[in-house]
Amino acid sequence: MIPRYSRPEMTEIWSPETKFRIWFEIEAYAGEALAAEGVIPKEAIDKVWERAGNATFDVARIDEIEREVKHDVIAFLTHLAEIVGPEARFVHQGMTSSDVLDTCFNVQLVRAADLLLADLDALLAALKRRAFEHKFTPTIGRSHGIHAEPTTFGLKLAQAYAEFDRCRARLVAAREEVATCAISGAVGTFANISPTVEAYVAEKLGLKPEPVSTQVIPRDRHAAYFATLAVIASSVERLATEVRHLQRTEVLEAEEFFSEGQKGSSAMPHKRNPVLSENLTGLARMVRSYALPAMENVALWHERDISHSSVERMIGPDATVTLDFALARLTGVVDKLLIYPERMQANLDRLGGLVHSQRVLLALTQAGVSREDAYRLVQRNAMPVWQQGGDFKELLKADGEVTRALSPETIDSLFDLDHHLAHVDTIFARVFGPEAAAR
């Protein structure tokens, strides 16, 4: 996470101020529950809210205390006592540091997930808008980087929409995974605190109680969360890679928006490079890499060790901030993408009709030619066009063995582009829902 690839709202979630505020709320809500149970005086927790409820915690002071006691939660509680006074001793009763740390981390991950879901919604909206805009814009479909058969640019975007819609569903599930709260004491037995406190705090923070914790909330939940971000990042890479390909000099079917004043190259003033999409490719690599230490964090020793902590201090912000930035950047790329239908048509025409070869093959087979013969007939007319250019359709019409099976009119009909667009509506209905697709 570096400023260049950060947005403020997500960064804010990971600020010390936000963290200490969440810590305070956990402690204060736990205090309310403890007071309700009669464990601590109600007056004490009222004082805590009264004196610290709107306080801004002094991060520098807490850091100073931590340097001495070498324990972050104790440092915070000491500072809280400086604000609240003697009633602070009732805070954190029967709790252990991890109750605060783990619940706070989950609150932060849930909030981060909410921002990422909003990011995905914005991306989906942009993809949908552009998909409908180019629903019937013909373009060549490619496999292996080689022209295959016609498709539409809208279908390309519909595919991306469906993919990010799956990403959204996965993220909803991943958010659910980490939306738990643990206030269960040193080894999770509630030895010195009642499960009702956990239930109360969980509800106040919009979480569910962790069914069984062991001082810590189990890290398989977090591994699933970061793995989900990694898969989303891989989908970001896919769409970014598509844009990079489309903007190649030789293809140039689309371009990233190029703002006034922007310089593509210090040396080559004419260049307009897909730098945002290339950047997204790199950011995707980063988000993907964070899944690994998250998975290695699962196997904590016995009831817990603290090896996960340094990892999470880094990947918590790094993964969410970077993915937030990437999704927003990708949305901008899609939203403002310059799309060149004429160039798509020019590329479609490039192979002299070869892209219709499968239809010819099929028609031959249906006309009674064996699969092997049909393949041979198509290939012998296709190869010259592939190698030296020419018009595939005309060659076919001049091949007696072909015309014995197919009339010139039939051959003409096989080269009809509309044929390839016949099911666009069906696919759009599958992806965007019947009404949406009917627009």
Place this chain on the structure above:
Amino acid sequence: MIPRYSRPEMTEIWSPETKFRIWFEIEAYAGEALAAEGVIPKEAIDKVWERAGNATFDVARIDEIEREVKHDVIAFLTHLAEIVGPEARFVHQGMTSSDVLDTCFNVQLVRAADLLLADLDALLAALKRRAFEHKFTPTIGRSHGIHAEPTTFGLKLAQAYAEFDRCRARLVAAREEVATCAISGAVGTFANISPTVEAYVAEKLGLKPEPVSTQVIPRDRHAAYFATLAVIASSVERLATEVRHLQRTEVLEAEEFFSEGQKGSSAMPHKRNPVLSENLTGLARMVRSYALPAMENVALWHERDISHSSVERMIGPDATVTLDFALARLTGVVDKLLIYPERMQANLDRLGGLVHSQRVLLALTQAGVSREDAYRLVQRNAMPVWQQGGDFKELLKADGEVTRALSPETIDSLFDLDHHLAHVDTIFARVFGPEAAAR
């Protein structure tokens, strides 16, 4: 995937015989749908079923053809024609190889998921049985490898149960992700085949139609699948690590079952090593590593490239076979684990009562001592015990500053083990459900 770490049922899913059988079914069901649409003669597809429906495909022959044509699906179709005769030319009409390959791969992954779900069920059953067996077996809970507070061995296993239960839920979702079928042609436009064929084949194979494919089924689905296996493997590693720790010479609270005739060491005949659990740790590393190439597979170029294929030929079997083996091995370890409650009690007693220090701290605070003073009082009595041994309780009783706040009887009550078991029922009810826990 190597024989040593493979089980036959899972391996069978990935055999060439199974693969060709699935290919055949895809082609034959597609043929039925095509015949129903009137695209090909019903008699033709009847002949296909009649002549090849119970055929065993000759893997060596198909390989031989593939060496010539360098295309696996064409090789299979050629061999199919050798079996079926001229009617074979109606097979694969309007389809592309990926229709067969991708749908087949998903069928295999779904079947693999089903086996893994059964594995998880067996593991969950073993964990539940042993958890209830040791529901109230006291043992020391540890954080940082250091004694913390008492817990029960049943709670340790309940935690593992809850974790693998989450694994199960994730795997159900991952199975759903890959349970799709695509018969959509060269670039996914259904140019030469109707979407009804896809729907028909999907239903026959227990899959759903892929809403929008691009010759291939999008690989974010598979990335999510393999990432899920990786997270499950991380949980395997966690439980295996626990067993390894418990079997340490100095701890020895549990041991892997040691069969007659087994030799632990060629050099040291007394040794009984947790080799199964260590092995599981290594296998977990492998399954985890396979998630990465699966994620890198997502960003295929344009409508598709074939870089994913070599990866999937390897990780398809490798990840599922290895995880299947690991889960079965882990179930065996849990099922037959030798558990030593006396040793657990001996370890519990080891620290001279220090494990009750938090309760003392809490009692002091509640008796009006400030948090800082209470911490100081506890620490000054705890440290000598920690360093030279001794009886923490007696030291406390001899400390005037302590007894000013707590009576000897109160101090005694703070050392009561039952206190730590008070919420075991609650936690079991959360994990296993109220009735189960009530047993």
Place this chain on the structure above:
Amino acid sequence: MIPRYSRPEMTEIWSPETKFRIWFEIEAYAGEALAAEGVIPKEAIDKVWERAGNATFDVARIDEIEREVKHDVIAFLTHLAEIVGPEARFVHQGMTSSDVLDTCFNVQLVRAADLLLADLDALLAALKRRAFEHKFTPTIGRSHGIHAEPTTFGLKLAQAYAEFDRCRARLVAAREEVATCAISGAVGTFANISPTVEAYVAEKLGLKPEPVSTQVIPRDRHAAYFATLAVIASSVERLATEVRHLQRTEVLEAEEFFSEGQKGSSAMPHKRNPVLSENLTGLARMVRSYALPAMENVALWHERDISHSSVERMIGPDATVTLDFALARLTGVVDKLLIYPERMQANLDRLGGLVHSQRVLLALTQAGVSREDAYRLVQRNAMPVWQQGGDFKELLKADGEVTRALSPETIDSLFDLDHHLAHVDTIFARVFGPEAAAR
């Protein structure tokens, strides 16, 4: 490692037969050293060589014994005793299983490295041959997928040569890392065996003694080895990606060799796809992924645990066999690559001279125009060409502000392609050595 992506010589290194043969040699050489020390009778070891020196070990029999004793080295020794008779009891004196296993693994890795070095030599030879063949074949250099400035196809290959030459140097170092032998007993103290035995066996096997082992040879050596293979795989991916780009329909500057009888697509007979290079991209992902578990293997517990073993049983063959196959395949791709200089020239001409813009920019600056003005002048003439086509040179000549600084003759000279080839000899001399480059 699957047969499809395996070559026999590398696979052979990992066969049980080879492994048992190496085990035998370690035991037998150790026996010779022990006999020389007078620890065991010379006659005994003579008998061992006599009866088992040319024996083929019965893998099935050893497996059978292992199923009973659950220990592979003991199983082997038991089988050896079946062959050798009572003298076999002198074998393995004072040794521990890891002495045999780890030394054997290193022998296998060294042999694998030797094959991989030979692979690299073949690849380097192919690259060099093709580089010189196209030393002065002009082609457009691209950054961001966008045309930049001219280069030569030979320079592209020279870059690849230099990269794989670095790979070779790294592999030599990695081979050295694992070329060690340990015969040091249960915890590496030589408690029951003299260091002279280790020295003797090491020398016989072409290894160096491991300075300090702990039952096992430390796994940082192996991590460095597999990380090196992973970096080499990344370079394989780079060159494969280049070929994939060059073969794109719109670029088509080179193509993988297309053999007679090969079918590119079951549906589209004209297609010629860069499937070998795409396959290499996938294989590179696999080899890269194996580095991770190798690194996780380093942190064995105390003097050793056996978690590394399952990992190495898999990645030992998987990584080396896959990389061996990939390097050989890449060599074939380079060796037979169809290269199309005319198409390179056509692509070079595509941008109407824009690729010379930097030289114009520079000439303007040197003629006294400020950097900012020069950039502006170039960009205003470049942009129309970029957008609608046209001739950049003519536009410049018609721009009064430009011609005030540069004469038409000067402008012409800036569009000279030879200018870009002036340092090709220098670079070739750097990469291939002065004499080689002078050819």
Place this chain on the structure above:
Amino acid sequence: MIPRYSRPEMTEIWSPETKFRIWFEIEAYAGEALAAEGVIPKEAIDKVWERAGNATFDVARIDEIEREVKHDVIAFLTHLAEIVGPEARFVHQGMTSSDVLDTCFNVQLVRAADLLLADLDALLAALKRRAFEHKFTPTIGRSHGIHAEPTTFGLKLAQAYAEFDRCRARLVAAREEVATCAISGAVGTFANISPTVEAYVAEKLGLKPEPVSTQVIPRDRHAAYFATLAVIASSVERLATEVRHLQRTEVLEAEEFFSEGQKGSSAMPHKRNPVLSENLTGLARMVRSYALPAMENVALWHERDISHSSVERMIGPDATVTLDFALARLTGVVDKLLIYPERMQANLDRLGGLVHSQRVLLALTQAGVSREDAYRLVQRNAMPVWQQGGDFKELLKADGEVTRALSPETIDSLFDLDHHLAHVDTIFARVFGPEAAAR
């Protein structure tokens, strides 16, 4: 990279101020070489040094310009022109941004490597000092976490020394890999700049010219660099894991130094946790994970794309700063480690002499008992001790079948601890050199 896990000297390398200073030096030295070639006026470059040689570049101002021109090098050059005046137009002549960016990145990586080498030297010094201190401190060697045979604590540290010494050698090689400079223009052809400029700048900066670059310096060099850091991190994890094990309550053979005022647990005041070593385990996971995107960066498209850039902006600082912090922390842990020889002895005695079982086995074999019988004899006396405690030596003496082969005196001699220390000097000489070991 977060402040908590950062040290100032390494962080400074990655500051914008340092970066711009290096950029300036590259541009200024290139200017000197260009002036020497007569390409630009000597006076111009003199002015550049005069006016900007000691300037502090205004990072905020450069950022401001970059927001407009969206190009970092152009922003810097524009700011440089603000400082230098019109002569600035001679700067960057014939160069491309990557010439500056890539050479700068390598300068930073080289400086980072120098700090890391110093870190390793400090760690090696600490390891050596403690190794000699405990050269003959007996301790139990463990395999699989189970007691094996005696070793010494000095040998454990000697192993770590040898391992980090290998790390050092690898890092020297990795530093060499990235110590290159490229000033070769838009596609590496030196089209507008002479190779002599590159040679001059390289020498000034302590680098070597990159033999063949393609606008960028090839990223396999950087992949090798970051992979090397990842392997070093894995060795950090190994030693940290050892300390964590040694500090376990049940083992407690060593402890991290515990400073006055430090609180181990907010809830359990007696606890002294190996938190530094656990933290190192987590940091190792992070450094390891950064190797992956570095490897994915290798396959840039054609002559270059910019996907590597975002990755390197993150992992450049993240990996080096984190490893620097980790090595320094580990050095502190080793340097101040509390080592408890009495406890080591107590653990050694724990198994009633079983750790000598291999010697007994060996002695039996040498006395003519078959390997199988010897194993059986040892195991039948070892198992009761393992299970119920007792004295292995006395049991052996009471076993008639044993005493038929071995006299009581011989049995006594097999339990002599010194036997295991006989080769400590040899191993120390191998690791630390003959003179060092002789101390």
